[in-house]
Amino acid sequence: MIPLEYYLILSAFLFVTGVTGVITRRNAIVVFMSIELMLNAANLTFVAYSSFFGDVVGQLFVFFVMAVAAAEVAIGLAIIIALFRNKETINIDEINILKW
Numbered sequence: 001m002i003p004l005e006y007y008l009i010l011s012a013f014l015f016v017t018g019v020t021g022v023i024t025r026r027n028a029i030v031v032f033m034s035i036e037l038m039l040n041a042a043n044l045t046f047v048a049y050s051s052f053f054g055d056v057v058g059q060l061f062v063f064f065v066m067a068v069a070a071a072e073v074a075i076g077l078a079i080i081i082a083l084f085r086n087k088e089t090i091n092i093d094e095i096n097i098l099k100w
Helices: 004-024 028-053 055-088
Strands: none
Touching: 004 028, 028 055
């Protein structure tokens, strides 16, 4: 059996990678992929603790996080497509349509 610490270290690495992607990248698609990476890191933590404690509550949380992630992707990609049609770019720095 793999120790719980290995899962938590992997989850922390994935989360830090996602945060780094959100902070450093300016492409909207890459930012959304980084957010999905952070959500999957949280899911890995939930499943690891669920398995460690022998409870299914963590897996239920994962189900809801995956539902929120699917909704976020659908809405986010629709917004990106709409912005691309108006501005012809997906660079976050160049999109200022939501400012006054």
